[in-house]
Amino acid sequence: MSEMGNIVKxxxxxxxxxxxxxxxxxxxxxxxxVCVFGVPLVFSFYxxxxxxxxxxxxxxxxxVGLANYDDVLTNSVFKKAIYITLGYTAxxxxxxxxxxxxxxxxxxxxxxxxxxxxxxxxxxxxxTPIVGALCWKLLLDPxxxxxxxxxxxxxxxxxxxxxxxxxxxxxxxxxxxxxxTIILLAGLRSLPSEPIEAAAIDGAGRLAAFWFVTxxxxxxxxxxxxxxxxxFEFRAxxxxxxxxxxxxxxxxxxxxxxxxxxxxxxxxxxxxxxxxWLMLLMSLVLCVLFILVIxxxx
Amino acid sequence: MAAVVGSPRMRKLESALIYATLTVLxxxxxxxxxxxxxxxxxxxxxxxAAPPLYLWWPTFENYAAVLARSDFLxxxxxxxIVSTSAVLLSLGVGAPAAYAFARFPFKGRSILFFALLVxxxxxxxxxxxxxxxxxxxxxxxTTRLSVVLAYTTFSLPLVVWIMRGYFEGLPVELExxxxxxxxxxxxxxxxxxxxxxxPGLVAASILCLQLAWNDFLFSAVLTNSATxxxxxxxxxxxxGDSGMDWGGLTASGMLVTLPVILFSFVAQxxxxxxxxxxxxxx
Numbered sequence: 001m002s003e004m005g006n007i008v009k010x011x012x013x014x015x016x017x018x019x020x021x022x023x024x025x026x027x028x029x030x031x032x033x034v035c036v037f038g039v040p041l042v043f044s045f046y047x048x049x050x051x052x053x054x055x056x057x058x059x060x061x062x063x064v065g066l067a068n069y070d071d072v073l074t075n076s077v078f079k080k081a082i083y084i085t086l087g088y089t090a091x092x093x094x095x096x097x098x099x100x101x102x103x104x105x106x107x108x109x110x111x112x113x114x115x116x117x118x119x120x121x122x123x124x125x126x127x128t129p130i131v132g133a134l135c136w137k138l139l140l141d142p143x144x145x146x147x148x149x150x151x152x153x154x155x156x157x158x159x160x161x162x163x164x165x166x167x168x169x170x171x172x173x174x175x176x177x178x179x180x181t182i183i184l185l186a187g188l189r190s191l192p193s194e195p196i197e198a199a200a201i202d203g204a205g206r207l208a209a210f211w212f213v214t215x216x217x218x219x220x221x222x223x224x225x226x227x228x229x230x231x232f233e234f235r236a237x238x239x240x241x242x243x244x245x246x247x248x249x250x251x252x253x254x255x256x257x258x259x260x261x262x263x264x265x266x267x268x269x270x271x272x273x274x275x276x277w278l279m280l281l282m283s284l285v286l287c288v289l290f291i292l293v294i295x296x297x298x
Numbered sequence: 299m300a301a302v303v304g305s306p307r308m309r310k311l312e313s314a315l316i317y318a319t320l321t322v323l324x325x326x327x328x329x330x331x332x333x334x335x336x337x338x339x340x341x342x343x344x345x346x347a348a349p350p351l352y353l354w355w356p357t358f359e360n361y362a363a364v365l366a367r368s369d370f371l372x373x374x375x376x377x378x379i380v381s382t383s384a385v386l387l388s389l390g391v392g393a394p395a396a397y398a399f400a401r402f403p404f405k406g407r408s409i410l411f412f413a414l415l416v417x418x419x420x421x422x423x424x425x426x427x428x429x430x431x432x433x434x435x436x437x438x439x440t441t442r443l444s445v446v447l448a449y450t451t452f453s454l455p456l457v458v459w460i461m462r463g464y465f466e467g468l469p470v471e472l473e474x475x476x477x478x479x480x481x482x483x484x485x486x487x488x489x490x491x492x493x494x495x496x497p498g499l500v501a502a503s504i505l506c507l508q509l510a511w512n513d514f515l516f517s518a519v520l521t522n523s524a525t526x527x528x529x530x531x532x533x534x535x536x537x538g539d540s541g542m543d544w545g546g547l548t549a550s551g552m553l554v555t556l557p558v559i560l561f562s563f564v565a566q567x568x569x570x571x572x573x574x575x576x577x578x579x580x
Contacts, residue, residue, distance in 0.1 A: 021398070021402075021483045021484070022398045022402045022404045024394075025394035025395050025397060025398040026394075026395045026398045026399070026404075026410070028391045028394070028395070029391050029392055029395035029414070029454055029458065030395075030410070032391055032447075032450060032451060032454060033414065033417060033451060033454060036429070036447045036448065036450070036451045037417055037425060037451045039432065040425055040427075040428035040429040040431075040432055041424075041425060041428065043428045043431070043432060044424070044425075044427055044428035047428065047431075054431070054434070058431075058432075058435055103320075103323060106316055106319060106320055107320075109316055111313055111316060111317070113317075117320045117323075117324060119563060119566055120324045120327070120328060121323065121324060121327055122562060122566065122569075122570075123327065123328055123331060123559055123562075124327050124328075124330075124331070126508075126555075126558050126559050126562040127331060127555050127558070127559065128511070128512040128514075128529055128551075128554050128555040128558060129512060129514065130512075130514040130529045130532075130533065131529070131532070131551040131552075131554055131555045132330070132331075132555075134532075134533070134536060134547060134551055135330045135331060135333075135334040135551065136330055137536070138334060138337065138544065138547070138548070139330055139333060139334075144345065144346050144348075144544075146333060146350050149348055149349055149350050150350075174327065174330070177327075178327075182570055186570070231419050234421065235421035235422065235423065237422075237423060237515055238514050238515065241514070241515075242514075242533070242536075255421075256421060256423045259423050259424070259427065260423055260515075263427045263430075264430075264519060269427065269431060272427050273427055273428065276421075276423065276424035276425075276427050276428075277424070279421050279423070279424050280420055280421065280424045283419060283420055283421050283424075284416070284420070286419070287415070287416045287419040287420070290415075290419065291412050291415065291416070
């Protein structure tokens with residue numbers, strides 16, 4: 001190309017951003033993601049079809065077809081863990097959404113001092129999850145916990161199959177309700193005020209204005225919060241590890257906990273990989289949903 | 299923001315009701331942390347007192363005991379090293395990529411971007427199993443580098459997501475004029491764009507720092523007693539030979555989490571901006 005052509009080329013912004021700059025900037029991110037994230041994923045996919053243990057070389061596993069998946073899917077603890085995970089996720093997310101929306105609506109009222117309340121309510125979300133869970137474990141302690149001292153009983157909250165899962169649920173709600181609040185508050189702040197004022201002038205009550213005007217406009221934010229919380233509660237681990245370890249009698253055994261125990265306690269890496277991949281597939285469905293939703297919102 | 303409406307009396311009543319509800323909520327949400335903070339300032343006898351003590355002269359003996367332990371200080375140093383390295387690596391690698399995602403319509407851009415997002419959404423335990431095996435085989439397991447790499451893969455999508463939003467908000471004319479002034483693409487990015495995107499960098503690094511500081515699972519699996527981070531080290535207090543050490547557990551828990559809480563008060567504006575932009579903007 002001629003000298004003149006080069007000058008014209010560099011003068012135009014489109015050409016100025018040339019291809020190599022893109023490659024140089026994007027490549028490192030993808031190298032890291034592929035090497036540290038992608039390769040292990042592919043490897044575990046391979047492992048899930050083989051019988052393998054830690055003493056063997058990496059690729060020396062014996063091909064067993066779908067036997068690992070068969071083992072996992074017919075395992076009663078795993079099957080129960082699916083129901084517990086889904087139930088826990090649904091109950092936790094539902095409570096977080098309702099409470100989170102309520103708090104966001106309160107914080108959105110134009111009164112002095114609201115910042116103080118918002119700052120204070122963010123605290124549970126900031127507490128290191130494992131520390132938060134251990135705090136609750138102390139509060140719920142059978143003999144010295146403050147809750148039992150107040151009611152004058154010695155209930156083993158975390159050791160009973162009829163209470164442990166509710167305790168886990170409570171901690172999940174306590175921890176991340178504010179996450180929903182933050183997203184919805186950002187949504188509420190971004191809404192135009194005219195439609196709501198117009199509804200008030202037309203004589204709509206507070207509830208009617210919320211239901212027919214605010215709620216539809218807030219919908220994208222609600223959906224995003226809902227999906228993000230679902231994705232994150234589906235993988236819940238720290239609270240359960242710290243408070244019950246999946247017990248008693250597997251009553252709080254969620255999929256993360258099951259995969260952890262199979263892999264790092266029973267050291268059955270092939271079964272662990274199969275369980276992990278089943279979990280991946282389930283969360284992939286959630287991810288695809290999430291992306292479809294935010295793509296439409298873009 | 300919604301305003302309180304109605305007659306003056308109704309308005310007063312409603313404001314009072316809103317304040318009352320919020321106060322109750324704040325008390326309920328803060329109670330576990332405040333109570334445990336209180337426990338950490340009690341002697342052993344005071345912790346086990348029944349009915350519970352509400353007023354007492356605070357003691358710092360639990361903190362003194364925890365801070366005198368060499369393994370606590372080592373875990374503290376590890377946490378500092380690991381989380382700052384993960385933040386720096388994530389920003390160094392992720393910010394340029396976010397810039398490319400924001401500015402250049404290259405082939406496969408949206409597929410790559412959503413692939414990154416999906417990686418952020420996958421359950422960590424599913425990646426941890428094979429990561430542990432591979433790291434074990436290549437001798438990376440039990441090193442600090444292994445957790446730094448693990449945290450980086452979880453922070454990178456976050457960095458790219460948040461920073462892309464900030465870069466998109468900057469006018470293209472900035473690079474155009476820098477280009478006319480003779481700056482290279484890299485120069486324009488480094489000296490014109492990055493300084494202007496500082497709020498985004500701050501928000502992203504706070505979220506990454508929190509992610510690395512608070513992690514338990516990866517550190518529990520990938521480190522040993524010499525390289526473990528604080529959240530893992532402190533669980534030792536809950537399962538010692540002589541049962542649960544209430545003083546050690548409460549004091550170390552507060553030492554782990556209070557810096558994050560105080561930091562979040564100072565940096566709240568950035569944090570909220572980062573969380574909501576990362577979550578909502580797409």
